[in-house]
Amino acid sequence: GADRETTIIDGNQKGSVVEFVNGEDSTTTLSGFTIQNGLDTAMTWPAGHGGGIFISDASPNLTNLTITNNQASFGSGAYFFKYGGVMDSVTFHANTGSGLEIQNSTATMQNSVLSSNTDRGILIVTNSNWTDSTYMVINNTEIINNTTTGEGGGMYIERTPVYFTGGSIRGNSSDANGGGIRSDGGLSIVNASIINNETTNYGGGFYFVGGARSSSIISCVISNNEASVETSYGGGGGINADGGAVVSLSKTLVSNNSGGGIFACCGSDISIDRSTISANTTSSGIADGIYL
Numbered sequence: 001g002a003d004r005e006t007t008i009i010d011g012n013q014k015g016s017v018v019e020f021v022n023g024e025d026s027t028t029t030l031s032g033f034t035i036q037n038g039l040d041t042a043m044t045w046p047a048g049h050g051g052g053i054f055i056s057d058a059s060p061n062l063t064n065l066t067i068t069n070n071q072a073s074f075g076s077g078a079y080f081f082k083y084g085g086v087m088d089s090v091t092f093h094a095n096t097g098s099g100l101e102i103q104n105s106t107a108t109m110q111n112s113v114l115s116s117n118t119d120r121g122i123l124i125v126t127n128s129n130w131t132d133s134t135y136m137v138i139n140n141t142e143i144i145n146n147t148t149t150g151e152g153g154g155m156y157i158e159r160t161p162v163y164f165t166g167g168s169i170r171g172n173s174s175d176a177n178g179g180g181i182r183s184d185g186g187l188s189i190v191n192a193s194i195i196n197n198e199t200t201n202y203g204g205g206f207y208f209v210g211g212a213r214s215s216s217i218i219s220c221v222i223s224n225n226e227a228s229v230e231t232s233y234g235g236g237g238g239i240n241a242d243g244g245a246v247v248s249l250s251k252t253l254v255s256n257n258s259g260g261g262i263f264a265c266c267g268s269d270i271s272i273d274r275s276t277i278s279a280n281t282t283s284s285g286i287a288d289g290i291y292l
């Protein structure tokens with residue numbers, strides 16, 4: 001399209017708006033459109049997947065797109081399965097459900113926005129029986145003002161290495177654990193801001209749980225996040241590590257979080273190097289800064 005602000009593909013609530021299911025590769029590019037009003041709430045594969053865009057076993061590049069006001073049972077803005085392409089300057093905004101759900105993939109996202117979606121900004125999942133390599137690279141991307149009744153208001157990660165550099169995760173909320181991010185390991189996050197996220201349970205900024213891989217946080221700001229629950233089993237307005245999670249923190253500021261700065265429970269391991277933990281608070285008196 002010539003201009004995504006004025007060039008619109010409207011699905012008229014009749015299934016996925018755009019599909020790539022024929023093995024398209026990097027020689028295929030979708031660019032310059034607003035993709036809206038997709039609706040598919042079935043519960044069987046492939047129906048119900050990807051209200052705005054559905055991709056299965058294909059890797060087109062996606063650039064300069066706005067994906068908005070779509071709804072599906074899985075991936076309301078978009079659902080990608082076995083996707084290996086690049087998303088550049090793509091906005092997933094105000095979809096009823098998740099902005100993007102991506103599964104069993106090797107994808108890159110850059111210069112993009114996931115905002116104001118009603119069931120997480122992004123879900124990144126690898127199936128437990130999947131044997132091929134998977135990962136996701138996210139650069140200079142904003143994940144903001146997303147909500148969920150589950151875990152991981154901004155970003156939910158399961159069994160997938162994720163490399164996040166630059167950008168921010170802010171203003172997201174969860175009614176379970178992980179207002180900003182929920183990860184079961186394998187997250188590397190560098191030079192990012194994790195601010196103003198909240199949860200009604202554990203881990204306002206981050207909630208790490210178990211997993212076979214360690215995670216690292218380097219040169220980040222984790223500030224003004226909130227975890228509502230404070231007990232000897234959980235808390236952590238900034239970071240909560242649970243169930244044997246392994247997390248390293250380096251050159252990072254953890255400040256002004258409510259529910260405590262860092263909480264580690266149940267066999268978890270947190271290492272802290274050249275970082276500042278300051279001005280965090282709890283209402284219960286359980287270790288404002290660090291609870292181990």
